[in-house]
Amino acid sequence: MQTLIPRTIILIGSLLLGFFSFPQQGKTTVSGVVKDTNDKPIYGATVLVEPLNKGVSTDEQGYFQLSIGTGNGSYTLRVTYLGFDEKRVPIELGQTGESPYNIVLEESSYDLDEVVVSGKSIVNQVKEKAFNVNVIDAKKLHNTTLDLGHALDRTSGIRVRESGGVGSQMNFSLNGFRGKQVRFFIDGIPMDNFGSSFQLNNIPVNLAERVEVYKGVVPIGLGADALGGAVNIITNTYEKSHLDASYSYGSFNTHRSMVNAIYVSKSGFTAQLNAYQNYSDNNYDVTVDVADINTGEYYPDQTVERFHDKYHNETVIANIGVVNKSYADQLLLGVTTGSSYREIQTGARIVSVFGAWHRKGNILMPSLKYIKKDFIANGLDVRLNANYNFGQEKNIDTLHRRYNWFGQYKEYDNPGGERSYSLYEYRNNTGIATASFDYELSQNHKFSLSNTFNTFNRKGEDQLDPDSEIYEQPRKTIKNILGLGYGYEAENWSANIFAKQYFQQNKFSQSYNPSGDYGDIAYRDQTNKFSYLGYGLALTHFFNDDFQIKASFEKSYRMPETEELYGDLVNLQGNIDLKPEQSYNYNLGASYWWHMGTQHHINLNANGFYRDASDFIRPVLNNNQTMQVMDNLGSVTNLGIESEIRYQYREKFSAGVNVTYQNLRNNTKYEGGQTTESVVYRDRIPNMPYLYGNADMSYTFQNVGGTGNLLSIGYNMLYVHAFYLYWPSLGDDKFDIPEQISQDFNITYTWKEDLQFTFECRNIFNKKLYDNFSLQKPGRSFTGKIRYTFF
């Protein structure tokens, strides 16, 4: 009995995915209301007309409306909802003016709790695709004070590394891939051009419904040059009107607040407003050797407070448009606007300390989004997106001072900066347009075509050096990624094959000496072009409802980023000669669901992966060794495994552990023209965590202080095995980054489903945590959060 339910739901789910359709004019319609035995409307029930396989979900009033086409005759309405018995209602179609059906569902004999656990949500449906994907159900984290970066950090295979506290520079690593090898998307739109005001670690988790993490092979629909994986943040589904607001306050004078409002009218008009703000002084303690400002002598192991690390950002995302219309499932015009301010406390290493250098950025990004299922032809789904960022970045380093960690400084009376005298201000003028088409020829055959087009045209100036820019023009890039895929779905297996065409063109200027006489200078425009073809395959097979395996392969590329080509003119020098990276990725994974009785459920997941990558784009120092510059260096292989086990008892208790081990090895046998084997050939890549994991537990007490009120307590532990800063095989007196264990605790009280109080303590035991070249992260912190859902 038990196993039948998931099967039914999978079936319905997959049918819905393929055949979801909306009322069309001039056709027979059937409508009605679905309620429970207490006469309360059921929101989200599935109504299917058999054998037409047309389906729709009920709205908040339990109302549904469905156009049938022209087919007259006898049909069956099949109505299902989790936790309720299925209901079949025979209907006759043919005459106009159908009277609405009133359908009453009865609660099934199972407890709702249990059904929820074994039933497959959208989260699970995505997980069951052939791609190796992790889905984070962000709604479960909405009562925490996490940002998206830290929410991802709790996922197997992922390490988010930061240079400090709130708003600090973030470095993302996914199964050994890092930096720009992993691409980020919001609702399927590449986040490449969002600027510093809109980063994963300053977006609250409440903005997301769920987050899909693709490891290795990335579906065609996310049309970008993701070499090692992709993270897709799904925000709103525009199902119903909603308003909630939250505010939190915590250690280091950290304030965060967020308002999320969505209005959806019956006519399909929708308006959405997301506004959020982060503010932190980040004045946590660090232990450093403090240098005397005059003599250079070090006072070792001083505990000092960070004094120049304030960060704040404010962002508003507004969308207006229509949903569920005959011509558009979603047609939205929007604008993202915001600003950020960041003080820079340290350089790449903690020894270099600053006291005045800061950066500002803003974002002003209009966007257009269009989604339509059954566009022109039945089974043809289309998605179009476009946005353009007018945002600006500014680097302010105009005080000629030298600080130490006590906050003391020496000041020089001539012009200069702490790092490099600069008031550089620029706009990247980036634009993105994406289009994707999915066509379902029949239930078994699906075709996808997607195209992503990026533009970049940097314009900037430095008030302190107004002439410098004219020599740099032009700096323009266009990038286009075209993907074509085919998917085959059988009852218990599915396969996808795909190919991607990568294209990039860079226009820039180079100085040269036209006459050969000294002092003569001229600039000529140069153009670089790349064009590559990648391809891949993904397979999955269900042995039964509870056991699935997945396998995939891809040859992929990642094109050089515009900042890597043209520099940020602050710390990164451009390298116009960068070539794309390439990688062969292999993945093999298995999932198993195990049910003990009706109350205990266990899910086991294990994925093995192998990467063979070359022409890695890595930072090195430039000729004069004042800035970093990206270069194509070496090749690496990575053989690893990540696994996760999760246990759930009714809706009360849940616990999980995930672990990732990756064997990232240097595969460059001969360095720099040498014929002898490199001393670090096959050595482990240094300064990368290679064994890490998370454990979490939560328990929910029901009906605390009143019926329906919940009290839940949660615990999370992060573990990172020690690793070496430099090559493991070299030297006998070495630097390492020690083992790290951080434990977090939170408690949430939910009152009448709409008011939540959360108290959270991170890093309970105040352990020293390090990241990015042993920069220190915050110690113990406390945060309180209040969240109210208006409707």
Added chain:
Amino acid sequence: MIKQSNFYFGLIFLGATTLIGCSSDDDAGNPDDGGENPAAESQYLITATPTASEGVADYILTTDDLTQGSITTEGNGIEQDGTYRYYVTHNNKFFSLLYGQGNPGAVTTYQLNAESNLEKISDFQSETVQAFAPVNDDILMIKISRNAESPYAYWYQLDTETSQFTGEGQINTQELADKENGELAFFSWITQVGDKVYLPYFTVKACCNDTFGTDYPDEANIAVYSYPEMELETVIHDDRTSYIGRYFDNGLSVDENGDAYAFSASVATTNGELTSTKPSAITRIKSGTSEFDQDYLFDIEAASGGAYITDHIYVGNGKAIGILMDEKTSAYSTGNRLAVIDLYNQTLEWVTGMPSPETILNVTKGMDNYVSEDESTVFVGVTTEGGSFIYNIDVAGASATQGLEVEGGQITAINRLDPVE
């Protein structure tokens, strides 16, 4: 050494990672079991940087013999923080300076203890500098601007006894260069000549997409400062050669008579192209004078059959080892041919027994090689396609023999310390 995981966390993770075979081959070799080396001997310090795509600072290796055998960075040597480091030995102390991309960094000081083991004495913080050299009992360091908007060089006097800075000051390099187009003086290096400090410089635009380019590629200048006051006394000028020394490279050596010999590679650039029209040559400033000796010009290109001198090692008694290259391609490439140069007789003799130039990938910077105490042998680090070796150059015979092999790294410097009492 890496600490083992706590047992119970280990258990939790073991439970979850049903399939993980976790190899632990990363724990590098055993730590030194403490030297049992009763006879205190001098040691050579060899710094070697692994040639690998993940940039890493040099490892410090110690040995008492440069003439034979091999030494490796694998599981051996002191690891240093940072990516690039530079060295200077003065008053029997070895200073390792971090080149911190314009940011301050730690300078680590080592000495050899009575057991002949390398011992870290102290750390202190220093600016990232582009020139540093012993002057009296100090190390003089200069941070030099390459930005026309802030045309100042900053100098710092480090007392080697206390490892602390005792003085500092600044030099307006635009005023010093005194060029119509506002170019800055960029000091190639620092040389103590008598009781003065000589700072040879080249001029740079420091702007406009041609930071290290110049419109004055055919002149040599040396600024002369008093010490320790660091007051400008004069600028010595010459039009017969291009500038003295190169970026981060010494081009001025003093012989036993107090005469200074100035080496010009003639590699000034304009918009990325080499524009010096003067030959690579050696000139002289006689002791007690403050002008180039117009009677002395050793045209290296003529003497070598067209090669130019990128760097040199002064040996003694008017002899030097020149590092030369046949074809000029950039202002930064290091030579791959060695020659014994007689500064007094103006002769040049190619060193035999060296690997053929096309197989040489790197020769250790001139001032970072080591001249034996009796001035008969020069130890030069050479990296070829086949590995890194210390070549022993017999100065009298102008011949080289392959000595110590340094496995797993390019030799960045060879120094020597005596044990302290």
